[in-house]
Amino acid sequence: MPYIRKGNFSIMHKTAFLFFVILISLTGLGQLPVTYSSSQVFQQIKKLNVLGSVLYIAAHPDDENTRLLSWLANDRLYRTGYLSVTRGDGGQNLIGNEQGVELGLIRTHELLAARRIDGAEQFFTRGYDFGFSKSPEEAFQFWDKRKVLSDVVWVIRRFRPDVIITRFPTTGEGGHGHHTASAILAEEAFVLAADPNSFPEQFKYGVTTWQCKRLLWNTFNFGSTNTTSETQFKIDAGGYNPLLGKSYGEIAAESRSQHKSQGFGVPRSRGSQPEYFKTIKGDAPVNTLMDGIKTGWDRINNVGIQSVIDSLIRYYSFERPEASVPGLVKLHTLIKGIKDDYWKAQKLADVSNLIQTAGGLYMEATTTQPNAVQGDSLKIAATINNRGGLNIAQPVATFGGVRYPIPDSLTANFNATKNIAVIIHD
Secondary structure (H helix, E strand, O other), X not given: OOEEXXXXXXXXXXXOOEEEEEOOOOOOOEOOOOOOOHHHHHHHXXXXXXXXXXXXXXXXXXXXXXXXXXXXXXXXXXXXXXXEOOOOOOOOOOOOOOOOHXXXXXXXXXXXXXXXXXXXXXXXXXXXXXXXXXXXXXXXXXXOHHHHHHHHHHHHHXXXXXXXXXXXXXXXXXXXXXXXXXXXXXXXXXXXXXXXXXXXXXXXXXXXXXXXXXXXXXXXXXXXXEOOXXXXXXXXXXXXXXXXXXXXXXXXXXXXXXXXXXXXXXXXXXXXXXXXXXXEEEOOOOOOOOOOOOOOHHHHOOHHHHHHHHHHHHOOOOOOHHHHHHHHHHHHHHHHOOOOHHHXXXXXXXXXXXXXXXXXXXXXXXXXXXXXXXXXXXXXXXEEEEOOOOXXXXXXXXXXXXXXXXXXXXXXXXXXXXXXXXXXXX
16 A cells, blocks of 8 residues: 655644644655654754754765765754766666666665665756766766756755765866766856856745855775875764664665665775865865854854753653653744744754654555546545644644544544545646
């Protein structure tokens, strides 16, 4: 039976109890809803106090440094993203006969599976992987450089990274023409994203100019090519996270092993793992990747919110994570009042997800119909289980903009179900 995952919350707080309007939205994802342990919930609460972001850029699925992504997302708790210029359409396929666009679809989902493990987010451009390229000039002939460059600028303006990191240099040591081209695009987009005269048509879609602090190249030692040096800025990405029970090398191995079509499974590693960086643009880091960047709530002059989060961390119960929900609802209200639209949107989404996960709310929508056509109806069963025993009233499921009240009381560990027939309009 296919599973279709939930959407988001609209939350209000009453004096005597928590009042939720729970919105389950049809997203079309055929997968089980994600659940988290109480230690993972605690990790996510800690992340609420971090207002910093890093974007990693390379050419293909499997080019990303999964160990560094794991460290950035789970140790430093930065909002972390990977921008793959292509979807890997021109690669090999060790698990089937699919090639071209079909292989690109497989590798896209491999990347999404990897990000669910290492905690980063995934982005793409319109660049098509046409196979091995001898030079970046050849790559740009196939890609239409301006279109792909506009995609990179768009991701930067929307994601707003403080630091951009490339896997490859512009000088060709990456070998593949796509690799070099991805670095050229990153370097040009670093400048153009801050220029109001570059791709101004993007502004009507809600983005603004964005100036990153620095652009770094994550140097490497691949085979006979060693571009690292002890004179370069260095961090240790091989630490151990006791909340997750794994080292970042172990998380990275699980993430990288999702690239099954490429045969890129790797063994789990433990111990110190240095990563080296060369500054390409902006100020060179001295002590941390985020030198000179405020990554706490003082970034937007709102230390009051930080004190509320500090209290949630201090009094967190690993045996009763649902006890944090009243504080999270209060935090949700406070964040709605801040003026920084970017961090407001990010942190409201994070808090909404935490209210669900900390409260033990399990929500899913299932259907026994494998398909439906325009004008037909799709029968869906929306189910909510209040596993944490929160005092919840008036649950509502919404599909296609239509709200369906769920009449059952959300008592502890009781499956409240609403059967819905949704008309497929388009």
